[in-house]
Amino acid sequence: MTRYVARRLLYLVPVWLGISLLAFSLALLAPGDPVRSTLQAQGIDAPSAEQVRELRRELGLDDPGPIRYAKWLAAAVQGDLGYSVRTGEPVLRSLADRFPRTAQLALIAIVLGLALALPLGILAALFRDRAMDHVSRLGALVGASIPSFWLAYLLIILFAVQLRLLPVAGSNTPQHVILPALTLAIGAAASLTRLTRSAMLEELTQEYVRTARSKGLRERSVVVGHALRNALIAIVTVTGIRLAGLLGGAVIVETIFAWPGIGKYVVDSISGRDYPTIQGFVLFAGTLVLLINLAVDLMYVALDPRVRLGGRAGGD
Amino acid sequence: MATRSEILLEHDEQGGERLAHGGRPGAFRALFRHPTALVGLAIVGAMAFVAVAAPVLSPADPTDVDAARRLLPPSADAPLGTDNLGRDIASRIMWGARLSLGTAALATTLILTIGVGLGLVSGYYGGLVDDLVMRVVDVILAFPALILALAIVGVLGPGIGSVMIGVVSVAWADYARVMRGLVLAARERQYVEAARATGTPNARILLRHLLPNVFPPIVVLASLEMGGLILAVSALSFLGLGAQPPTPEWGAMLNDGRAFIAAAPQLMIYPGLAISVVVVGFNLLGDGLRDVLDPHTRR
Numbered sequence: 001m002t003r004y005v006a007r008r009l010l011y012l013v014p015v016w017l018g019i020s021l022l023a024f025s026l027a028l029l030a031p032g033d034p035v036r037s038t039l040q041a042q043g044i045d046a047p048s049a050e051q052v053r054e055l056r057r058e059l060g061l062d063d064p065g066p067i068r069y070a071k072w073l074a075a076a077v078q079g080d081l082g083y084s085v086r087t088g089e090p091v092l093r094s095l096a097d098r099f100p101r102t103a104q105l106a107l108i109a110i111v112l113g114l115a116l117a118l119p120l121g122i123l124a125a126l127f128r129d130r131a132m133d134h135v136s137r138l139g140a141l142v143g144a145s146i147p148s149f150w151l152a153y154l155l156i157i158l159f160a161v162q163l164r165l166l167p168v169a170g171s172n173t174p175q176h177v178i179l180p181a182l183t184l185a186i187g188a189a190a191s192l193t194r195l196t197r198s199a200m201l202e203e204l205t206q207e208y209v210r211t212a213r214s215k216g217l218r219e220r221s222v223v224v225g226h227a228l229r230n231a232l233i234a235i236v237t238v239t240g241i242r243l244a245g246l247l248g249g250a251v252i253v254e255t256i257f258a259w260p261g262i263g264k265y266v267v268d269s270i271s272g273r274d275y276p277t278i279q280g281f282v283l284f285a286g287t288l289v290l291l292i293n294l295a296v297d298l299m300y301v302a303l304d305p306r307v308r309l310g311g312r313a314g315g316d
Numbered sequence: 317m318a319t320r321s322e323i324l325l326e327h328d329e330q331g332g333e334r335l336a337h338g339g340r341p342g343a344f345r346a347l348f349r350h351p352t353a354l355v356g357l358a359i360v361g362a363m364a365f366v367a368v369a370a371p372v373l374s375p376a377d378p379t380d381v382d383a384a385r386r387l388l389p390p391s392a393d394a395p396l397g398t399d400n401l402g403r404d405i406a407s408r409i410m411w412g413a414r415l416s417l418g419t420a421a422l423a424t425t426l427i428l429t430i431g432v433g434l435g436l437v438s439g440y441y442g443g444l445v446d447d448l449v450m451r452v453v454d455v456i457l458a459f460p461a462l463i464l465a466l467a468i469v470g471v472l473g474p475g476i477g478s479v480m481i482g483v484v485s486v487a488w489a490d491y492a493r494v495m496r497g498l499v500l501a502a503r504e505r506q507y508v509e510a511a512r513a514t515g516t517p518n519a520r521i522l523l524r525h526l527l528p529n530v531f532p533p534i535v536v537l538a539s540l541e542m543g544g545l546i547l548a549v550s551a552l553s554f555l556g557l558g559a560q561p562p563t564p565e566w567g568a569m570l571n572d573g574r575a576f577i578a579a580a581p582q583l584m585i586y587p588g589l590a591i592s593v594v595v596v597g598f599n600l601l602g603d604g605l606r607d608v609l610d611p612h613t614r615r
Contacts, residue, residue: 018455022464029471145595147547149554149570150588157581248462252551267555270470282467286458293458 121196353604
């Protein structure tokens with residue numbers, strides 16, 4: 001168990017370095033001269049030769065690539081991701097300031113998503129091939145196929161424009177979180193429902209379920225106390241992965257609902273050609289997902305006695 | 317872009333190795349008897365027909381601006397109404413199918429070529445190549461797909477070409493990983509050992525022996541990938557990073573319609589419906605193909 005955790009932690013290092021290299025290299029993809037585009041972003045369209053030379057040195061562009069990466073990485077490790085060319089603020093602080101709003105949205109969405117998916121998935125498995133199953137599977141199919149940016153507007157048309165129950169966009173009141181969270185939740189619920197159904201079907205055919213039933217346990221305690229408990233291992237894993245995926249969904253949903261999180265911020269940065277912020281965001285998002293995946297894996301170890309006791313310390 | 321990782325997960329749970337046996341004989345005929353697959357095939361076929369025949373089918377030029385015909389409700393003349401610039405919505409959706417399906421098909425081809433190719437090589441040769449490819453895969457898969465594609469497109473600048481580069485450079489990684497797993501399982505099989513023992517060249521073993529046998533699960537993934545790509549491409553276009561005006565593209569049409577959501581909700585309804593229907597089609601087809609190609613995974 002300790003060895004598994006140690007190996008798991010050690011594995012983070014090369015992947016994180018890879019993520020940082022990727023984030024750094026993104027700037028190399030940018031078309032045009034980075035000095036000129038930075039000056040343009042600052043509103044200087046016809047810079048003097050002196051200004052160009054000054055900024056070149058300031059941005060460290062005179063060094064060869066590997067040195068620039070090493071310097072960038074050394075600064076990044078110390079929390080310095082450079083400055084936004086759009087706002088002039090430190091990139092890390094801009095991201096860190098906005099992150100709580102994104103986390104809030106994603107957590108509410110995943111709780112809502114589970115509240116939808118668990119009952120639907122369990123019922124679908126219990127009533128396999130009956131009406132309930134078909135309804136749940138159809139719902140999951142449609143939920144997985146609808147683009148979130150369309151779903152968002154369907155919800156706006158229904159709840160904000162027609163029924164006038166909820167605000168369209170913004171973040172001033174608690175009600176503002178409902179529509180963006182619901183949009184994300186429906187997408188997440190689609191895959192979680194499918195997974196809950198198949199995990200429950202898998203468990204319900206196991207030997208121990210038959211034993212529990214033959215002992216005369218009530219059906220509810222067989223389903224909830226035995227099958228669901230084991231199915232939860234798979235569900236927790238996927239919930240963690242979905243949570244990381246919600247970060248991607250948040251980019252679109254935050255933009256639509258003017259929710260002041262990091263998703264909307266990065267879209268604004270892209271329109272502003274703010275490369276340091278885009279790079280910082282990639283490093284930030286990649287690091288965050290690594291940590292979420294680590295938490296999921298450790299939770300998996302804690303939940304699954306087969307792994308915990310070292311019998312099957314699989315996974316990497 | 318939920319579908320991609322979700323499918324692969326399910327794929328992993330159900331044991332990719334078992335899928336490596338190859339298709340059953342008569343799988344193609346079975347597809348036509350599978351109701352889910354048939355519905356999916358019909359939807360995808362109909363959309364593909366619309367995409368190909370758009371120049372003939374569309375009632376109007378999709379970029380024809382007419383200030384006198386702004387925001388008209390549906391009529392015999394304009395079956396789905398007109399948009400804020402007086403353009404025929406039905407025609408724009410038909411031409412949009414061309415762009416969406418065409419982009420997704422081209423991207424899928426590139427993704428399959430790169431992913432399957434690198435996965436084959438990585439799994440068959442192992443060693444340093446394998447390590448290198450798999451570390452890159454690890455890094456790419458550490459991101460939610462849309463985030464990385466978005467950042468790449470964001471840096472490259474808007475345009476359908478950037479979107480293509482963005483989604484392809486992210487999506488190949490899953491295929492390389494799945495393919496490598498399938499190859500590792502298949503490599504130990506007798507037909508490969510036999511081929512190697514008789515001195516068959518590596519390239520021939522890869523292309524003539526391994527590839528056909530690990531192909532069926534890749535077909536399933538490709539069908540599901542098409543749906544995921546259509547979602548991803550339209551999402552990036554919706555954010556203003558893909559197709560640029562006046563090009564008719566579904567995500568871009570939704571972006572254009574945002575300002576008129578209260579006055580003319582039909583601008584928002586039909587393009588989104590088109591995306592949803594075609595993605596449902598590809599997902600149904602993919603699910604059906606999975607059942608047909610490997611009956612064991614049927615749940």
